[in-house]
Amino acid sequence: MSDVKKFMYVNRKAPYGTIYALESLEVVLISAAFDQDVSLAFVDDGVYQIMKGTKTDGIGMKNFSPVYNALGDYDITKLYVEQESLDERGLTLDDLMDIKYEDEDDDWAEKPSIKVVSRKEMADVMDQQDVLMSF
Amino acid sequence: MKLSVLVNEGPYQHQASDSALLFTKAALEKGHEIFRVFFYHDGVNNGTRFTVPPQDDRNLQESWTALQAEHELDLVVCIAAAQRRGILDENEAERQGKDGNNIAPGFRISGLGQLVEAGIESDRLVVFGD
Amino acid sequence: MSMLHTINKSPFEKTSFEACLNHVNGDSSILMIEDGVYGAMKGTAFSEKVAATNGVALYILGPDMQARGISEDRLIDGVKVVDYAGFVDLVTEHDKVQAWL
Numbered sequence: 460m461s462d463v464k465k466f467m468y469v470n471r472k473a474p475y476g477t478i479y480a481l482e483s484l485e486v487v488l489i490s491a492a493f494d495q496d497v498s499l500a501f502v503d504d505g506v507y508q509i510m511k512g513t514k515t516d517g518i519g520m521k522n523f524s525p526v527y528n529a530l531g532d533y534d535i536t537k538l539y540v541e542q543e544s545l546d547e548r549g550l551t552l553d554d555l556m557d558i559k560y561e562d563e564d565d566d567w568a569e570k571p572s573i574k575v576v577s578r579k580e581m582a583d584v585m586d587q588q589d590v591l592m593s594f
Numbered sequence: 595m596k597l598s599v600l601v602n603e604g605p606y607q608h609q610a611s612d613s614a615l616l617f618t619k620a621a622l623e624k625g626h627e628i629f630r631v632f633f634y635h636d637g638v639n640n641g642t643r644f645t646v647p648p649q650d651d652r653n654l655q656e657s658w659t660a661l662q663a664e665h666e667l668d669l670v671v672c673i674a675a676a677q678r679r680g681i682l683d684e685n686e687a688e689r690q691g692k693d694g695n696n697i698a699p700g701f702r703i704s705g706l707g708q709l710v711e712a713g714i715e716s717d718r719l720v721v722f723g724d
Numbered sequence: 725m726s727m728l729h730t731i732n733k734s735p736f737e738k739t740s741f742e743a744c745l746n747h748v749n750g751d752s753s754i755l756m757i758e759d760g761v762y763g764a765m766k767g768t769a770f771s772e773k774v775a776a777t778n779g780v781a782l783y784i785l786g787p788d789m790q791a792r793g794i795s796e797d798r799l800i801d802g803v804k805v806v807d808y809a810g811f812v813d814l815v816t817e818h819d820k821v822q823a824w825l
Contacts, residue, residue, distance in 0.1 A: 464714055469822065471743065479602075482635055485674060489706040493714060503743055543746075582747040586727055590713040591822040593721055594602055594635065595816045602825070609732075609758045616787070620808035626816070718815050720730075721823035 464589040465496045470505035471593065474523070475515065479594045480508045481523050486592065488526070491533035498537035498588075499530075500581060506544045509573070511556045524556065531560025536572050543578045597621050598712035599631045602723030604639030605654040606647070610722040611640050615657055617720060622665055630668040630712040631658075633701075635723070638681045641671040643698035655698045662700030669701045670708045726751045728818035732758035732825065735770040744824040745773055753781040755806070755814055761789045766800045775800050785811060 468487050474480040490497050501509060508527070515522040530538070538558060545551060558572040576584065585591060599618055603610035618628055633640050645655050662669050671681055677690070683703050687695040697703060713719050729748055735741035741763050748754060754777070756764050763774055764784045774782065782803045789796075789805065796805060806814065815821055 462714075466710075466713060471740070471825070478635065482675060486634075486706050486709060490710045492707065493710050495710070495714065502747075503739060578746055582749055585747060585822060586749050586752075589820060590719050591721075591820055592600070592709075592713065592719070593823050593825055594723060597812075597815065613732075613757060613788075616808050617811055621812045621815075624809060624812050626812065718821060720815055720821050721825070722732075723823065723825045724732075 463494065463496050465498070465587060466490060466590045466592065467498050467500055467585060467588040469500045469502065469585070469591055469593040470508055471503045473504040473507040474513075475518065475520060480505075483592075483594045484523060484526055486594075487530070487535060488533060491535055497535050498539060498584070499535070500585065501538065501540045501544070502581065503541075503544050506540055506548060506550060506555070509538070509540070509555050509558065510550070511554065527556060527558055530558065531572055536560040536570075537574065538572045539581060539584055540573055540575050541578055541581045542575050545575070595717045596627045596629050596715065598629045598716040598719050600709065600712075600719060600721045600723075601631065601633045601637040601640060602635045602721065604636040605645065607636070608724045610724060611637070611654050612652075614720075614722040615654065615661070617722070618667075619661065622661075628665065628667055629716045630670055630708065632709045632712055633669070633671045634675055634706075634709065636679065637723075638671045638676040638679055641669070641676070641698050641701035641703075642681055642696045644696045659698055659700040667700070671697070671701050671703045672709070673703050673705055676703055726753070726818045728752070728814050728821045729754045730821060730823045731756055731760035731763065732823070734759040734762040735773075736762070740824045741770070742773070745777060747822075748777060748780050750779050753783060753814060753818060755783040755785065755811065757785040757788050757811070761785065761792055761794060764789070764800055764803045765794060765798050767798075771800055775802075783810070783814060
């Protein structure tokens with residue numbers, strides 16, 4: 460396994476209503492161990508996965524939002540969020556978690572993992588991948 | 595070419611497993627190699643031998659098992675997803691203190707790393723889901 | 725790089741089909757399978773959007789089309805019918821596959 464492939468996990472579903480978001484995140488974490496070039500796309504209802512202020516005590520489920528904050532520790536630092544998907548849902552970047560990573564090439568400076576891109580840019584980023592996983 | 599298939603849904607509820615099976619058969623008939631078929635989410639339910647569909651309906655588990663036997667396919671059921679949904683092999687049943695197992699012949703239970711590896715090792719990954 | 729998009733949802737039930745159309749680039753192809761085949765019919769409220777994908781090759785999986793009672797003369801002009809062997813060919817002819825679920 461010498462070649463590094465570009466893996467993108469395409470998230471288009473909201474969390475908690477179905478298990479897809481959680482189990483997608485489980486694959487993402489495992490993939491970190493394989494030294495591939497991993498990125499995540501949040502499109503359509505997928506943007507709801509990274510909203511801040513989630514509290515799940517009342518529904519009896521584990522809150523997995525903190526896991527997104529830990530992705531930087533696994534060298535997963537590219538979270539592409541589609542602008543149009545936010546707009547359609549009346550959301551802005553302020554509604555999302557402030558997910559950061561420490562850039563080892565820049566004296567461990569904290570940098571935002573979330574990159575808001577247009578629909579066209581998202582299509583281009585998807586086009587550059589080797590493997591696309593959607594759940 | 596080397597292909598892998600990801601099945602995200604269980605049998606009968608959704609067409610995904612039927613589509614994946616027909617795609618896999620067609621790929622094999624065309625001489626391609628199927629590196630792995632990975633069953634995730636409710637897709638793990640394809641791997642229980644306890645399903646008993648009506649006689650005039652297709653039996654997806656048996657079809658997968660037969661295809662596995664014919665082509666030595668690697669049919670992998672995700673362990674975490676399987677445990678959530680009650681799909682166990684003999685070892686897991688013993689380890690979890692359960693009184694039986696239900697994994698179908700030809701399927702094996704393993705970790706999510708097998709899915710990532712399939713993505714790395716295969717020329718193409720084809721996803722079937724809902 | 726060329727990409728095969730598979731779509732398995734009716735455009736009238738979920739936004740997956742629209743999302744697919746919104747993310748196709750020039751040298752991509754779209755294959756409609758399962759309930760996605762309803763998006764290939766002409767004369768629907770969605771037909772124009774599908775037909776407007778200039779330069780994108782449109783395919784429909786024949787067995788899924790036939791199972792749903794859709795005849796070829798009901799298809800949007802230019803949509804090509806493939807069988808499962810054709811599905812496999814489309815997968816190998818493109819660099820990667822994105823499934824819009």
